[in-house]
Amino acid sequence: MNREERDYLVVQNLPLVGYLVSEICMRASHLSRPDLAQVGAVALIQCAESFDASLGVPFGAYARRRIKGAFADELRREDWATRGARSRMSELALMQETLSGALGRVPSTDELAGALGVERAAVEASQLDAARSVTPLTDVITDLVAATSQTPEELVLQNEHEAFLGEAVAALPQRMQYIVEQIYYRDRTVKELAEELGSSHSAVSQQRAEAMRLLRDGIERHYLATADARSQPHARIAASRREDYLADLGSRTLGGATRLLGQAAFGGTAKSVLALG
Incomplete structure (x- = not known):
């Protein structure tokens, strides 16, 4: 490749x-x-x-x-936590469960220490470590x-979502497309692009923001089918340029054959991408 x-x-x-x-x-x-x-x-x-x-x-x-x-x-x-600390916490939890079943009650710290063959302080330290685990890793x-496997329907929808977003970016006006790709796909800063393009920081930021608005218009018009020509636009460029973009995107994507099935799932993806702006 x-x-x-x-x-x-x-x-x-x-x-x-x-x-x-x-x-x-x-x-x-x-x-x-x-x-x-x-x-x-x-x-x-x-x-x-x-x-x-x-x-x-x-x-x-x-x-x-x-x-x-x-x-x-x-x-x-x-x-x-180190691997050793995690191991000690696991041993403590297992011993506590075993003793609770045998004694019919929660074992004391001294009983746990005796069963594990360690000092009381070691048990207390492991108990403190366990208490710090707000979200078990x-x-x-x-x-x-x-959660790595996908159903055939999920795979079709995922591929369609990703393909649509790619075409939506590709259909942007050339300068906007370049700015979006460089910032979001190549991890470059607005400052770097401004210097390369001989433009100001604010001008590049405005182009990026307008690109995000155009992408939103394209998604709502051609994929989610929640907007039409009469809907209030998000983009602030001239209406003719916006319609040219939407027409180009429509010819590239044909709307998406399964957009009604994918509407809920794609909504989350679209929001994640557009939130970057």
């Missing part, structure tokens, strides 16, 4: 990273979205570099699994690893 093909795969599937970051943060709100997004983006690039289409596995499914694996590795690295990782 050449560089152009790799970059195309990354651009087409970047919204998947935002979706998966939102999914994990719903279960563990203390996690850093920017850090996870960076980890996911790196994993996506690595997927594009190693992807082999001849194996018959859709890229979206392959990337989803690899990105979730990267998240799991990051969570392990960021865990405050193993639960988050288990959820990530277990």
Whole structure:
């Protein structure tokens, strides 16, 4: 796969990273979205570099699994507890459960220490460590690893959503398209783009914001079917330019054959992408 093909795969599937970051943060709100997004983006690039289409596995499914694996590795690295501490907490929990069944009550700290063959202070330290675990790391990782399979319908919808977003970006006016791709797909800053384009920071920011509004108009008109030519536009550019964009996007995507089935699911994806603006 050449560089152009790799970059195309990354651009087409970047919204998947935002979706998966939102999914994990719903279960563990203390996690850093920017850090996870960076980890996911790196994993996506690595997927594009190693992807082999001849194996018959859709890229979206392959990337989803690899990105979730990267998240799991990051969570392990960021865990405050050492492997030894986690092991001691597990041993303590198992012994407490065993003694509770045998005694018919909650065992005391001294009883736990005697059963484990350790000092009372060691048991107290493990109990304090366990109390600090607001969100058990193993639960988050288990959820990530277990939720890797997709139904055929989910796979079709996911591929369609990602393809539509890619076409929506590709249909943007050339300057807006370049700014969106560089900021959201290549992780460049507005300042860097302003210097490259010989423009001001505010001008590039305005172009980015207008691109997000155009994308929203395109999604509502051609995918969600919640807007038509009479609807109030989000974009602030001239009406003729906006309609040219919508017409181009419509010819590229044909509206999406399963948009009614995918409306609820795509709504979340679209909001994640548009929230970046």
